[in-house]
Each structure stands twice: as C-alpha cells, then as structure tokens.
Amino acid sequence: MEYLILTMVLGAGFLFCGFTVAAGHCYRKLVDHLHAQHHDQWEREGRPDGGPGSRHEIGFWNISNHLVSASLWMRWYRVTPIWAIGDLQAIGWLSRFRRWWTAAMIMWAVAAIGFLWFFVAVG
Numbered sequence: 001m002e003y004l005i006l007t008m009v010l011g012a013g014f015l016f017c018g019f020t021v022a023a024g025h026c027y028r029k030l031v032d033h034l035h036a037q038h039h040d041q042w043e044r045e046g047r048p049d050g051g052p053g054s055r056h057e058i059g060f061w062n063i064s065n066h067l068v069s070a071s072l073w074m075r076w077y078r079v080t081p082i083w084a085i086g087d088l089q090a091i092g093w094l095s096r097f098r099r100w101w102t103a104a105m106i107m108w109a110v111a112a113i114g115f116l117w118f119f120v121a122v123g
Contacts, residue, residue: 005118012111019104026097027073033090034083041083048072077101 031050035042042048046068075081077098084090 002118002121005114005121009111009114009118012107012114016104016107016111019100019107023097023100023104026093026100027069027076030076030090030093030097031069031072033087033093037087037090038083041081045072 028050031042031048032052034045034048035050047065048069049065050069076094080091080094084094
C-alpha cells in the first residue's frame with residue numbers, strides 16, 4: 001500500500017512540475033504578445049519580463065520586473081486584462097495559461113494529500 005501511495009505522490013509531483021512549465025511557457029508567450037501588440041499597456045503594467053521579445057528590452061537581472069511578473073501571473077489567472085478582450089491570440093494564450101496552471105494546482109493538492117496519506121499509512 002505504501003508503494004502505491006508513494007507512486008501517486010511522485011507521479012503527481014512530476015505532473016505538477018510539467019504543468020507548471022507549460023503554464024510558464026503560455027505566460028511568457030502572453031507577455032511577449034503584450035509587448036509586441038500592446039506596447040503602451042506593457043509599459044503601464046510595469047514592463048513584465050516574458051520571453052525573448054520583452055526580456056531583450058529590460059534585461060534578465062532586473063528584479064523589479066520579475067516581481068511585476070509574479071504579480072501579473074496571479075492577477076491574470078483570476079481576471080482577464082482589458083487589453084486582451086477582443087484579441088483572439090491573447091485570449092488563446094490566457095486560456096491555455098489558466099488551464100495549465102489549474103492542472104498544476106490540482107496536482108500539487110494531490111501530491112500534498114498523498115504525502116500526508118503516506119505518513120499516516122506508514123505511521
């Protein structure tokens with residue numbers, strides 16, 4: 001029984017990592033789209049860093065831009081930005097980002113519950 005639980009925890013952990021990477025890819029594509037298509041709004045959002053397009057302009061080691069990105073990550077997960085309404089490409093990236101991040105959070109919860117279950121089963 002313990003091996004089954006441990007397998008579930010490890011599998012959920014690996015899926016969490018993969019889903020988080022996929023969500024991050026979609027987020028970077030969304031920020032690059034914002035940078036390329038809605039540059040003024042990108043400036044107003046605090047110049048978040050994304051992929052090569054936006055990172056080229058701000059540099060990699062700019063910590064304040066990383067903090068802005070972390071803030072936007074959670075805001076865009078909950079609320080569709082006004083600039084994205086009517087922009088089908090932005091809505092597509094936003095939708096994929098939200099699906100992957102939701103899947104990652106579900107896998108995190110499964111791994112956490114499995115981890116606790118493992119210690120109850122072993123103890």
